[in-house]
Amino acid sequence: MSNLPKRIIKESERLISDPVPGITAVPHEDNLRYFDVTIQGPDQSPYEGGVFELELYLPDDYPNHWSPALQIRTILLSVQALLAAPNPNDPLANDVAEEWLQNETAAIETAKQWTSLHAQPKPAVAED
Amino acid sequence: MPPDSVSNEKLESYDSDGSEVHIDSVEEEEEEEDFGSFEYSEEEEFPIDEEEGEELEDYDDIISNSESQFGDDFDIEPSTNGTTFTSGSSPNNGHATTDSIGNSRRGDEYSYGLTQGQFREESTSLVNSTPMKFKTYTTMDLIDKMHKQCRKLSEILVISQDNVINLLQFFSWNSERLMEDYVTDPMKVRKDAGLLEDSHDLTGVCTTYPKTNPFSCFICCDDKLTTYKLACNHEYCTDCYGRYVEDRLSEGRVIKCPDCDLTLQTRDIDNICGEGSSLKLLESSMKEYVERLRAFKWCPAPDCKGIVEVLNMSEVKDLVNEGKIPFVRCGSEGHQFCVSCLFENHSPAPCQITKNWITKCKDDSETVKWILTNTQTCPRCETSIEKNGGCNHMTCKKCRHEFCWICLGDWKLHGSSYYNCTRTGTKDQIITNENKKTIASTKESLKRYLHFYNLFSVHEVSTKLDMARCSVVQSTVRDLQVVSGISWIEAQFIADSAKVLLSGRQCLKWSYPLAFYCDSTPLLNIFENVQAELAMAVESLSKMFEIEDPAEIVEKKKEFIDDCGVVLLRQNAVLSCMKELLESKTLPDEAFILKKSVR
Ligand SMILES: [Zn+2]
Ligand SMILES: [Zn+2]
Ligand SMILES: [Zn+2]
Ligand SMILES: [Zn+2]
Ligand SMILES: [Zn+2]
Ligand SMILES: [Zn+2]
Numbered sequence: 001m002s003n004l005p006k007r008i009i010k011e012s013e014r015l016i017s018d019p020v021p022g023i024t025a026v027p028h029e030d031n032l033r034y035f036d037v038t039i040q041g042p043d044q045s046p047y048e049g050g051v052f053e054l055e056l057y058l059p060d061d062y063p064n065h066w067s068p069a070l071q072i073r074t075i076l077l078s079v080q081a082l083l084a085a086p087n088p089n090d091p092l093a094n095d096v097a098e099e100w101l102q103n104e105t106a107a108i109e110t111a112k113q114w115t116s117l118h119a120q121p122k123p124a125v126a127e128d
Numbered sequence: 129m130p131p132d133s134v135s136n137e138k139l140e141s142y143d144s145d146g147s148e149v150h151i152d153s154v155e156e157e158e159e160e161e162d163f164g165s166f167e168y169s170e171e172e173e174f175p176i177d178e179e180e181g182e183e184l185e186d187y188d189d190i191i192s193n194s195e196s197q198f199g200d201d202f203d204i205e206p207s208t209n210g211t212t213f214t215s216g217s218s219p220n221n222g223h224a225t226t227d228s229i230g231n232s233r234r235g236d237e238y239s240y241g242l243t244q245g246q247f248r249e250e251s252t253s254l255v256n257s258t259p260m261k262f263k264t265y266t267t268m269d270l271i272d273k274m275h276k277q278c279r280k281l282s283e284i285l286v287i288s289q290d291n292v293i294n295l296l297q298f299f300s301w302n303s304e305r306l307m308e309d310y311v312t313d314p315m316k317v318r319k320d321a322g323l324l325e326d327s328h329d330l331t332g333v334c335t336t337y338p339k340t341n342p343f344s345c346f347i348c349c350d351d352k353l354t355t356y357k358l359a360c361n362h363e364y365c366t367d368c369y370g371r372y373v374e375d376r377l378s379e380g381r382v383i384k385c386p387d388c389d390l391t392l393q394t395r396d397i398d399n400i401c402g403e404g405s406s407l408k409l410l411e412s413s414m415k416e417y418v419e420r421l422r423a424f425k426w427c428p429a430p431d432c433k434g435i436v437e438v439l440n441m442s443e444v445k446d447l448v449n450e451g452k453i454p455f456v457r458c459g460s461e462g463h464q465f466c467v468s469c470l471f472e473n474h475s476p477a478p479c480q481i482t483k484n485w486i487t488k489c490k491d492d493s494e495t496v497k498w499i500l501t502n503t504q505t506c507p508r509c510e511t512s513i514e515k516n517g518g519c520n521h522m523t524c525k526k527c528r529h530e531f532c533w534i535c536l537g538d539w540k541l542h543g544s545s546y547y548n549c550t551r552t553g554t555k556d557q558i559i560t561n562e563n564k565k566t567i568a569s570t571k572e573s574l575k576r577y578l579h580f581y582n583l584f585s586v587h588e589v590s591t592k593l594d595m596a597r598c599s600v601v602q603s604t605v606r607d608l609q610v611v612s613g614i615s616w617i618e619a620q621f622i623a624d625s626a627k628v629l630l631s632g633r634q635c636l637k638w639s640y641p642l643a644f645y646c647d648s649t650p651l652l653n654i655f656e657n658v659q660a661e662l663a664m665a666v667e668s669l670s671k672m673f674e675i676e677d678p679a680e681i682v683e684k685k686k687e688f689i690d691d692c693g694v695v696l697l698r699q700n701a702v703l704s705c706m707k708e709l710l711e712s713k714t715l716p717d718e719a720f721i722l723k724k725s726v727r
Contacts, residue, residue, distance in 0.1 A: 006349035065375050068347045068364070068386045 004032050007063045011072050023076050025056065033058040037076065041119065042084035046111035050119030054079070257453040257475035260467060261439040264458060265424075270414055270435060271407070277303065285310055290393045293410065295321050297382045298391075301417040322384055322391030324359060332358040332396045334366070347372075347386070356400055362387040366400065373400050380413035427458035428470050434458030438467050451478040451710065476706055477638040485641035492577060507536045580644040587637035590670070594633055597673045598626035601681060608678040622681065625669065625688045632666045632695040639702055642709065651709055658705050662698040669695050 015025045022040040035056040041047025091097030100107040278292040298321040299306040310317045335355045337343045342351035345365035352365035376383045383392045397406040418424045423441040427434035436456045447454045448468045455473045464473035474482040506524040530539040646652045669691040
C-alpha cells in the first residue's frame, strides 16, 4: 500500500470533482485502492429506481499493466451499461442467464421485484 | 486426475489430405536426395546439439548465412539449421544395444528405432513403430525460415519487411490469404492490420523533454522526460510504453498503440523495449507459423521447444492404416513421438487405439471428476455418502458425524459461518432420481475403465521415476569410472539396462489401453497373465536401479544382464500375445473407429 500511483489519485479526484451521472465512488480512507460504489439503476431498465452498492478494488498492477483505455470511470460506466442492457450470452451466473434466456418476461419481472425488495435507496442491503 | 501427457493440448492428428501449397515449398525445394542413415562416431554423443552460443548479436550473420546453410547437404555435419536423419539411426540409438542374451552390439546392425532396438532380431516383425525421415529444427532455425518468408513476400508485394512481419502476424501467418487480400485491396488490408496507408511507414518518435518543462504522462500521471509516440501522436512516457509493449511480447500478435489501432513496427518495438525485443514477439508468433506447415510438428514433450519436419509425411497415412507407429525423435533430448498422434511413442498400441484411449481419458476425466465430487466417504467412519442436495453441511447416516462437504472438516469448527470454509466449493449439483440411475450405470462402466486407467497411469508415473533414477545411476557410475579406471565398455551394461527398463515400461504401459478394448474373455485372461509377468520383471529390474553404491552396481553386472534378459523375453511374450489379439479381430470396432472429435 506504500506509494499510491499518481494516476489513482488523479482518477479519484476527478471522480469526486466531476462525477459520472448516476454513479458515486468513494475511496476508503485507510485503503485508497478500495472504493465504495453506488450505481443507480438505469431508466427504463428493470433496475430503475434501485440503487446498487458495489465494491471496487484496484489490483496492485493497476494501472501499470492495464490498457490505458481502461480507467475506473470506464469500468463503472460499463457496469452501468450492463444494467441497462444485460448480456445473458456472457453471464457471470449461469443459472440466472438460463432463466433469462428461457423466459425473458418472467426474468425481467423478477429483476423488478428484487430491485424493489433489495435495492431501495435508504436501508442498504449489500448485493454480491 | 489424468496424467499430463493425456491432457496435452497439442493432441491433434495431422491433416491427412493436406493439399495446401505453401509459399515455403516454393522457396525450399532445396536439400537432400539421400536420406540414408548417417554414420556417427561414438565419441560424438549428440552431433546435432550445436545451437548454443548463437546470440542475438550474431543474428544478422545467421540470416546472411542461411541460404547456403539451407542449401547444403548437411545430413552428417552438425549444423545450425537442422540435421537430417532417420529416427532409427539417430545418435541416441547409436550406442550398443543389448539383445536378450546380453550381448552388446554396435549401432548399425539395427536399423530400427530405440524401442525395437532391444528386441531380438527374430521378433522384430512384431514391432510396430516405424522411424520416419525427419529434420530437427530449433527456434532459431524457424526464425530464419520466417525471415526468409518475409523477405520473399516483401519482394513480391513491394513493401518493407517490417510491414510483412506485421501483416503476417495479423493474418496468423497465412501467407496465401495475405497475398490474395493484399493484391485485391492493399489499402483495406493495411488499414485492417493497423498500418499507415502509404507504404513508407514512419517509425515512431522518441522525444526528450527539458527538466524545466517535463511531459505529463496520461498512464502514470507523473512528470517524465522521455516519451515515445507513433504517427498518431498518442504519446506516453517510455516507462509506461515499455511496460505496455513488454506485456504483449509473448502474445504473438501485432501490438497496437495503447490508444488507437495503429500497429507498432519492429523498429518501434526495439526502440521502446531495447534491441532484440521484436524477436521475442516473432518467437511467440511462431506457434501459428508452425501450425500452417503441415510437415512441421512441435515435440509434444512438456516444456520442449523442439520442432521436427517430417520429410516423408505422405507415408504416414498408410503406415497408420497398417498399424505401424510413425515416430520421430526430437533433437538432443531424444523425445520420441508419434507424428500421427502427436503423442509419445506409444508402441506397441496402434495409433487408432491410442487416439481413442487418449480421447476417452480426456472425455471421461470430467465424469470421473463428477463422481469424485458427488460421492464422498465420511471422514470418520468411511461410509460412502452421495451428495443429494446443495447443502454442504453433511451428516453421516451411519455415525451421525457432521462435516463440511467442501473441506471434509468437522462442521462444528466452521462455527456458525459457512463462509469460513477455506476451500472453494464446486457448483452445487442437485441429484434427482434420474441422475442417480445414470450415476449407477456410469459407475459400473467407469469401474472397468478406471481399472485399466490406474494401471496405465501408475506406469506413466513410474516411467518418470525410472528415468530420473537411471540418469543418477549412470552419472555415479561415470564418476566411479574416472576414479577406478573401469572401461567404458565394461560399464556400458548400465546404459543398456536403462534402455531395456524404459522400453519394457513403455510396452507395459501401452498394453493396458489395448487390454481395455479387448472383448474376448479367454484372450484377455492370457493377455493379463503375460502383462503381469512383464510387470514383475520390469519392477525387479527397476529395483536394481535403486542400488546407491556404484561399486555394488558394477559388481552386480551379471544380475542386471539376467534381469534384462527376463524383461526382454516377457516383453516379447506380451508382443506376441498382442499381435494375436490384433489379428484375431476380437477387438471391438469401437477401438478402431475414430470418433469425429479426433479428426
Ligand atoms: Zn507514464
Ligand atoms: Zn495511437
Ligand atoms: Zn522434445
Ligand atoms: Zn500414433
Ligand atoms: Zn460416518
Ligand atoms: Zn469447509
